[in-house]
Amino acid sequence: xxxxxxxxxxxxxxxxxxxxxxxxxxxxxxxxxxxxxxxxxxxxxxxxxxxxxxxxxxxxxxxxxxxxxxxxxxxxxxxxxxxxxxxxxxxxxxxxxxxxxxxxxxxxxxxxxxxxxxxxxxxxxxxxxxxxxxxxxxxxxxxxxxxxxxxxxxxxxxxxxxxxxxxxxxxxxxxxxxxxxxxxxxxxxxxxxxxxxxxxxxxxxxxxxxxxxxxxxxxxxxxxxxxxxxxxxxxxxxxxxxx
Numbered sequence: 001x002x003x004x005x006x007x008x009x010x011x012x013x014x015x016x017x018x019x020x021x022x023x024x025x026x027x028x029x030x031x032x033x034x035x036x037x038x039x040x041x042x043x044x045x046x047x048x049x050x051x052x053x054x055x056x057x058x059x060x061x062x063x064x065x066x067x068x069x070x071x072x073x074x075x076x077x078x079x080x081x082x083x084x085x086x087x088x089x090x091x092x093x094x095x096x097x098x099x100x101x102x103x104x105x106x107x108x109x110x111x112x113x114x115x116x117x118x119x120x121x122x123x124x125x126x127x128x129x130x131x132x133x134x135x136x137x138x139x140x141x142x143x144x145x146x147x148x149x150x151x152x153x154x155x156x157x158x159x160x161x162x163x164x165x166x167x168x169x170x171x172x173x174x175x176x177x178x179x180x181x182x183x184x185x186x187x188x189x190x191x192x193x194x195x196x197x198x199x200x201x202x203x204x205x206x207x208x209x210x211x212x213x214x215x216x217x218x219x220x221x222x223x224x225x226x227x228x229x230x231x232x233x234x235x236x237x238x239x240x241x242x243x
Contacts, residue, residue: 006063008050008141020045029113057144061154062165069175076155083132084155087141088148096133100124157182175216177225183216184208184226198228205229206237 005023009016024043031039050056064084068076077085086092103125108117124134132138145151175183181197189195192204200208205227212218212226224231 006066008059008063009047010137010140016047017045026112026114026117030111033113053144057154058165060141060144061151065155072176080127080129083136083138083141086133086136086138088151093133096124096126096131100126100131100134103130175218177222180212180216180218180222180226184212187211197226200227209234209237 007019009019011019024040027043028040031037050059064082064087065076067079067082068074068084071079074080077089079085086096101124102121103111103123105118107125108120109115122134124131142151145154184197185195188197188200188204188208191207192200194200197205197208209223209227209229212223218226220231220234223229224234
């Protein structure tokens with residue numbers, strides 16, 4: 001992400017706060033050295049406890065698909081700055097084992113602008129990135145799911161769980177047209193007996209437009225496409241225009 005980070009961590013509250021402090025320190029060093037001093041003034045740590053197995057699954061899925069939502073040039077399985085491409089992927093793990101290498105001291109200092117990481121020797125480099133298998137508990141994450149099929153189904157279709165997490169942490173999450181269409185079709189079928197959003201009555205379309213806007217953060221163009229209404233009709237409703 002360009003302005004925030006997602007982590008799924010295990011440990012005491014003190015350890016997690018110290019982890020954030022270290023991340024903040026190294027990022028501050030980087031931005032100070034590159035002429036962007038003070039850019040992290042508003043960076044703060046927001047954390048929440050994970051209490052149940054379903055919630056743990058949803059959080060892992062949320063984090064692993066988050067980058068793909070913001071960067072549509074990637075799939076959830078090709079986004080290079082997260083762990084998802086290694087989940088339930090023996091071929092990716094073989095590539096990691098074959099091509100990984102330790103970061104040199106010079107590389108660490110160049111990246112972090114600090115000597116404090118000179119003794120860190122367990123983070124491996126892979127294609128110029130810090131390789132997730134060297135610092136993420138992949139086996140523990142995979143063990144939260146019944147099998148690879150269960151994980152794939154959740155990361156492909158678990159939209160409601162993603163919406164609930166986004167609301168809890170105060171984040172705006174975006175959905176593809178295909179995801180929104182599945183959601184709105186099911187809702188139209190349940191509420192109006194019609195699975196095609198474009199065929200429901202006018203008042204029903206306004207109701208569903210509000211659902212798309214306020215529950216799923218849909219853009220004006222997405223709402224118009226889903227419900228087959230014109231921008232002028234949308235502008236005449238009580239729905240605030242999305243910038």
